[in-house]
Amino acid sequence: MSVYEETIDPELTIDRALVTYLKKGYSxxxxxxxxxxxxxxxxxxxxxxxxxxxxxxxxxxxxDEITRAWSGMTTRQYKQLKGLKKENLRDNMSTLELxxxxxxxxxxxxxxxxxxxQTFKKTGR
Numbered sequence: 130m131s132v133y134e135e136t137i138d139p140e141l142t143i144d145r146a147l148v149t150y151l152k153k154g155y156s157x158x159x160x161x162x163x164x165x166x167x168x169x170x171x172x173x174x175x176x177x178x179x180x181x182x183x184x185x186x187x188x189x190x191x192x193d194e195i196t197r198a199w200s201g202m203t204t205r206q207y208k209q210l211k212g213l214k215k216e217n218l219r220d221n222m223s224t225l226e227l228x229x230x231x232x233x234x235x236x237x238x239x240x241x242x243x244x245x246x247q248t249f250k251k252t253g254r
Contacts, residue, residue, distance in 0.1 A: 162227045166219060169231045173238045180241060182249050191237075191249075199233040200226075 134141055143164065150160045174188070182188065193203045200207055208218050222230065 156224075159224050159227070162224050162231075163219065166227050166231045166234075169234050169238075173234045176238045176241045180246055180249070187249050195233045195237055196230070199229045 146164065147160055150163065151157075155163070177188065177191065182191065189204070193205075196202065196204045196207055202210065204218065208214075208216075211218070211221050213221055219227065219230070
């Protein structure tokens, strides 16, 4: 499958991801949750882009706040708990963890759409 074919039919990209996750031994239930989590994250980052949030550090700060809200840990602490170095944290979450993270991200998206913040403002902890 070529990038050109995936450009013409983006569903092929999803199919490729499904096959890759199956080869890695993930269950279909987990894969469905993971693919849905990708969509929820995309909706959130689109909202952040609309609000002027900068990719990189500002995304990381907000992601840490979301992760802390549902897990009590920053993203870095959560990765350490799972013994991860460079691996993708979401690819190492259980189905329940994916659902909790999705709920937090979907809620954040809805709050942002409702309150329409005009700036990224970092508050001290």
